[in-house]
Amino acid sequence: MKIAFDNDKYLKLQSENILKRVSEFGNKLYLEFGGKLFDDFHASRVLPGFMPDSKLKMLLTIKDSVEVVIAINAHDIQKNKIRNDLGINYQSEVLRLIDAFRASGLYVGSVCITQYQAVPQVEAFRNKLNNLGIKTYLHYEITGYPHDVNNIISENGFGKNEYIETERKIIVVTAPGPGSGKMATCLSQLYHENKRGVKAGYAKYETFPIWNLPLKHPVNLAYEAATADLNDVNMVDPFHLEAYNTVTVNYNRDVEIFPVLKSMFEAIYGSSPYKSPTDMGVNMAGFAICDDDAAKEASKNEIIRRYLTSLVDLRNGKISQNAVDKIGLLMNQLGVSVDDRPCVKAALAKRDKTNTVSMAMELPDGTIVDAKTSALLSAPAALLLNALKVLAGIKDSMMLISKSIIAPISEMKINNLGNKNPRLHADEILIALAISAQTNPLAEMAMKELPNLASCQAHATVILPEVDLGVFKKLKIDVTTEAEFYAKKLYK
Secondary structure, eight states: OOOOBOHHHHHHHHHHHHHHHHHTTTSOEEEEEOSOSSOOHHHHHHSTTOOTTHHHHHHHTTGGGEEEEEEEEHHHHHTTOEETTTTEEHHHHHHHHHHHHHHHTOEEEEEEEESOOOOHHHHHHHHHHHHTTOOEEEOOOOTTTTTOHHHHSSTTTGGGSOOOOOOSSEEEEEOSSTTSOHHHHHHHHHHHHHHTTOOOEEEEEOOSSOTTSOTTOHHHHHHHHHTGGGTOOEEEOHHHHHHHSOOOEEEHHHHHHHHHHHHHHHHHHSSOSOSSHHHHBOOOGGGGBSOHHHHHHHHHHHHHHHHHHHHHHHHTTSSOHHHHHHHHHHHHHHTOOGGGSHHHHHHHHHHHHHTSOEEEEEOTTSOEEEEEOOSSBOHHHHHHHHHHHHHHTOOTTSOSSOHHHHHHHHHHHHHTSOOSOOSBOHHHHHHHHHHHTTTOHHHHHHHTTGGGGTTOEEEESSOOOHHHHHHHHHTTOEEEEOSOOSSOOSOO
């Protein structure tokens, strides 16, 4: 994959721009942090060269000035909302974030529970945070938010929220997921800081859409594909165009809320420091793209992957047909199709030839490797072995793991663990390969190639079990599947 993004340049530009924004206010800035901080794999896929933890590394360059506040919505606690990419609820994600921030050397000041309600689930989580020594603050639902500015900017609005005590000049407000109340938390703090005579500032840090790329640039369209279920739409920022006669790109929710934000700034400070939603942003990613053609190609591939994933999500009842159709429309705009993903055609051809569940993988040099389900191996397990053989230059006829290792594992699964399927999954075959590597030099050679599976493209002819998907994700393989279940059963 061609490099499209200069990550070092990005880290330098981004940290400098944030510090510049701090200096424009009373030396205190509330920075609403959108997207993922530690594992922004979407950005790394559409901008090859962007490291998944780039935002974190950027913060570390100014860490002595940074304090983190994590916002979580009480309604999400009550509903036990799940972060689908990790399979954990938002409460657990808050704790995971705190651990990750602390391990990186960033200071976590507190957690803010937004739209607070004293229901058992919320109280239990609040008590848990307090018992762990984590400062917790409560923000309440405000009647008429966000449009009744007079009520919001009053003692009955932001005034009834608890003031979050902070120590540093850059307050990063982040959350376990969208809809957590990050913006309201920032604005509430501006109100309380102003009452205390502090002219703090507000800015927003979102990587996508990239404001200084064209509206229909594939990188920005890939963001639309990623948020198809949220009905986000990229659009020209009309406020920026009117104020500066310059075309920039933003998205509908920020454009729609800007008049309200502007009124809030005017109510708090007497005037607004910003003339447009674009003005509020501090994102410098667009200036670090070093190969536009490579970014376009990577983004087109991402949209195809998103489309295939959306078909699976539709089959599982996670999204609507409208979301699928939206991504399909984006593909039509760019003139791409599922056939442009080589591993899809290869997997389907293998399935049709063998009449069984199959997979295919495209290696970094474009080589296609395929595999099918066998008596002892699932298709994902077989594909990993076949791919490692090719990468290591091992003949297909050579055995990496003897039957004497695989067979007892299969028998144990049936006889002792109550499984009905004797075939080894991806994780099980890698464990078997690691054991074999102790005595088999070929297996040892194959094991050394595991890092080279990162960014390979794979496709399966059925929806894979979570255990196999998890292994492919950990190996950083971009895997898609057909929207077909392995077995026609209601409970899987």
